[in-house]
Amino acid sequence: MKEHTGANGQFIELTGVTKTYPMGEGHIVALDDVSLALQPGEFSGLVGPSGSGKTTLLNIVGSLDEPTSGRAVVLGEDVAQLDEKRAARLRNLHIGFIFQTFNLLPVYSVFENVEFPLLLLRQPAEQRRRAVADALERVGLGDRAASRPHQLSGGQCQRVAIARAIVKNPQIVLADEPTANLDAENSHKVIRIMQDLNRDLGTTFLFSTHDEKVVGYLRRTITLADGRVASDETGSAET
Amino acid sequence: MIRFLIKGLLRDRSRSLFPTLTVIAGTTLTVVMYSWIRGTEADIIRANANFNTGHVRVMTRAYTAEVDRMPNDLALLGADELTAELEQRLPNFDWVSRIRFGGLLDIPDASGETRAQAPVTGLGVQLLDERSIDREILNLDNALVRGRLPSAPGEIVVSDELYRRLELEPGDTATLISSTMYGSMATINFAVVGTVEFGVTALDRGAILADLEDVRLALDMEDAAGEILGFLTTGIYDEELTSRAADDFNDWIGSGGDEFEPVMGNLRQQSGLATTLDLAGAVSLALITIFVVVMSIVLWNAGLIGALRRYGEMGLRLALGEPKGHIYRTLILESVTIGLVGSVIGTAIGIACAWYLQEKGVNIEPFLKNASMMIFNVMRARVTTTSLFIGLVPGLLATILGTSISGLGIYRRQSSQLTKELEA
Ligand SMILES: Nc1ncnc2c1ncn2[C@@H]1O[C@H](COP(=O)(O)OP(=O)(O)OP(=O)(O)O)[C@@H](O)[C@H]1O
Ligand SMILES: [Mg+2]
Numbered sequence: 183m184k185e186h187t188g189a190n191g192q193f194i195e196l197t198g199v200t201k202t203y204p205m206g207e208g209h210i211v212a213l214d215d216v217s218l219a220l221q222p223g224e225f226s227g228l229v230g231p232s233g234s235g236k237t238t239l240l241n242i243v244g245s246l247d248e249p250t251s252g253r254a255v256v257l258g259e260d261v262a263q264l265d266e267k268r269a270a271r272l273r274n275l276h277i278g279f280i281f282q283t284f285n286l287l288p289v290y291s292v293f294e295n296v297e298f299p300l301l302l303l304r305q306p307a308e309q310r311r312r313a314v315a316d317a318l319e320r321v322g323l324g325d326r327a328a329s330r331p332h333q334l335s336g337g338q339c340q341r342v343a344i345a346r347a348i349v350k351n352p353q354i355v356l357a358d359e360p361t362a363n364l365d366a367e368n369s370h371k372v373i374r375i376m377q378d379l380n381r382d383l384g385t386t387f388l389f390s391t392h393d394e395k396v397v398g399y400l401r402r403t404i405t406l407a408d409g410r411v412a413s414d415e416t417g418s419a420e421t
Numbered sequence: 422m423i424r425f426l427i428k429g430l431l432r433d434r435s436r437s438l439f440p441t442l443t444v445i446a447g448t449t450l451t452v453v454m455y456s457w458i459r460g461t462e463a464d465i466i467r468a469n470a471n472f473n474t475g476h477v478r479v480m481t482r483a484y485t486a487e488v489d490r491m492p493n494d495l496a497l498l499g500a501d502e503l504t505a506e507l508e509q510r511l512p513n514f515d516w517v518s519r520i521r522f523g524g525l526l527d528i529p530d531a532s533g534e535t536r537a538q539a540p541v542t543g544l545g546v547q548l549l550d551e552r553s554i555d556r557e558i559l560n561l562d563n564a565l566v567r568g569r570l571p572s573a574p575g576e577i578v579v580s581d582e583l584y585r586r587l588e589l590e591p592g593d594t595a596t597l598i599s600s601t602m603y604g605s606m607a608t609i610n611f612a613v614v615g616t617v618e619f620g621v622t623a624l625d626r627g628a629i630l631a632d633l634e635d636v637r638l639a640l641d642m643e644d645a646a647g648e649i650l651g652f653l654t655t656g657i658y659d660e661e662l663t664s665r666a667a668d669d670f671n672d673w674i675g676s677g678g679d680e681f682e683p684v685m686g687n688l689r690q691q692s693g694l695a696t697t698l699d700l701a702g703a704v705s706l707a708l709i710t711i712f713v714v715v716m717s718i719v720l721w722n723a724g725l726i727g728a729l730r731r732y733g734e735m736g737l738r739l740a741l742g743e744p745k746g747h748i749y750r751t752l753i754l755e756s757v758t759i760g761l762v763g764s765v766i767g768t769a770i771g772i773a774c775a776w777y778l779q780e781k782g783v784n785i786e787p788f789l790k791n792a793s794m795m796i797f798n799v800m801r802a803r804v805t806t807t808s809l810f811i812g813l814v815p816g817l818l819a820t821i822l823g824t825s826i827s828g829l830g831i832y833r834r835q836s837s838q839l840t841k842e843l844e845a
Binding site for chain 1: 422425428429432433733734736737738739740741742743744745746747
């Protein structure tokens with residue numbers, strides 16, 4: 183499972199993806215015939231008003247959900263064809279998630295929170311220790327490994343969440359409104375860290391965001407409106 | 422991974438402490454209640470066996486019909502021969518002969534006039550017969566309060582309460598006024614050499630205990646016995662063994678319809694305890710079922726609240742690539758751990774309490790003022806090997822059941838729905 187582009191399609195390729203949710207008599211259309219491809223190493227963002235389908239799209243790419251119709255291929259796997267176990271394995275090996283509300287496990291230390299994905303991968307202890315230390319170093323929290331989440335600021339928590347997402351060196355990181363709960367300074371800090379990771383490790387980032395500050399960093403901006411791709415612009419960002 | 426989960430469990434008190442305390446409480450109560458019921462049941466059986474029916478009892482058919490009246494005119498004749506026969510046929514029993522009788526105990530003053538008088542219930546037992554085990558059955562050495570036990574013909578002991586009521590002195594002479602087997606009046610003098618207290622109110626109110634041979638002589642009951650009691654040599658009542666023995670014996674005697682034929686019945690058939698004993702069994706079963714159900718519901722709700730609180734965690738773990746089945750199994754594992762730890766602690770506490778109740782007992786004498794039931798004044802729990810395991814049933818079953826049910830929510834929910842809990 184190393185080279186996924188090719189046989190089964192692109193790195194990430196959505197073709198005519200529609201997602202509806204039953205609602206009373208009828209249904210809600212969350213995504214409406216979305217076609218879209220992402221290349222390895224992209225630093226892209228989904229923007230659009232609330233309810234436009236950003237989270238839904240991220241969930242499908244993250245194999246947490248499947249399209250109602252259309253085809254979603256992620257790393258060569260058709261998301262709709264994956265059973266629960268194989269979807270979990272795909273996420274486990276190749277996809278990192280970052281959430282608006284950080285979602286650190288409060289009873290565990292910073293180190294243990296970042297270590298968790300590696301435990302799922304059954305990595306040996308020494309390898310885990312090195313990877314966690316390295317990831318925390320990258321987000322500038324090398325000295326806070328023993329702290330508990332409640333002892334950290336919001337910005338620090340989000341940086342721990344980033345470390346947790348990248349500790350297994352995934353191919354894709356999906357970040358759903360990562361700066362929504364942060365002030366301006368921390369937002370910039372967090373997004374720059376992700377920019378560095380994208381540059382240094384070649385990790386593909388896909389954001390969803392309302393945040394103009396984030397949009398400024400994006401190399402590709404995909405705008406959703408009512409579940410449809412309204413525009414798709416490349417090359418707006420610095421770097 | 423398991424270390425990681427246990428660490429989380431220990432640090433999250435609401436996930437470990439409350440459910441563990443619930444399990445401990447439930448297990449403790451189950452163990453104590455179970456031991457209590459078992460103790461009460463065993464004591465009721467013991468009191469009835471020792472003072473009333475034996476494990477099995479042989480009487481004439483006619484005597485059986487009117488046993489409450491102590492109808493010695495209907496007693497077994499040729500009792501010694503019958504005992505020899507019983508010893509041979511049913512060697513797994515020890516046999517003792519007894520005669521029950523009613524009468525008046527009259528205490529004369531120095532000039533021979535009546536100083537005090539009381540109605541008594543008498544029991545003629547084989548006090549002086551070296552071979553008889555009845556001294557042990559009646560636990561006489563421990564029951565002795567004052568003086569000594571009879572060691573020669575013509576000596577009796579009386580219940581301590583009677584002794585005080587009649588203001589007796591050691592060595593006093595007492596005259597028993599009763600009637601012989603053939604209906605004529607009998608008066609006989611005894612020397613009161615001691616007092617006893619059995620701890621059974623029905624007996625301690627006004628009983629006298631005399632040697633069987635003295636009673637036979639006094640009541641003109643040569644070689645007769647009101648009842649012959651059999652006690653399993655194991656000392657433990659066994660429903661099946663005793664009812665089989667009774668059936669065998671009754672088959673052997675046959676049924677000629679003769680009123681004076683001996684008939685054997687076991688404790689359950691004779692004591693009116695059938696319902697009581699059935700009830701004890703049913704109650705302990707019901708009790709355990711109730712504890713399992715109630716604790717499951719409590720733990721389910723605790724688990725449910727926990728799981729609701731933890732939907733965020735579950736969603737996160739799913740997003741990090743942990744399969745649902747694995748998450749579910751770890752939840753069960755957590756609950757088994759809690760169930761085991763709680764059950765073990767609860768059982769330890771429960772056994773300690775039950776043991777205390779076994780040694781100390783609870784005195785229910787005030788409630789037994791007019792009781793005629795053969796029941797000890799001090800109720801005790803009884804710790805058995807089952808007490809050790811009975812607590813595990815509700816402890817483990819309830820936690821696992823509770824978590825399984827609440828954990829199913831994870832399966833019912835879509836992955837994307839669980840991760841939605843992650844959004845503020
Ligand atoms: N599980 C669900 N059941 C029913 N409707 C849903 C469900 N999930 C999403 N929707 C609907 O689908 C549409 C798209 O939702 P989605 O969460 O993708 O929007 P979003 O762009 O992420 O919005 P926001 O910026 O507020 O996070 C919305 O109308 C939402 O109400
Ligand atoms: Mg959203």
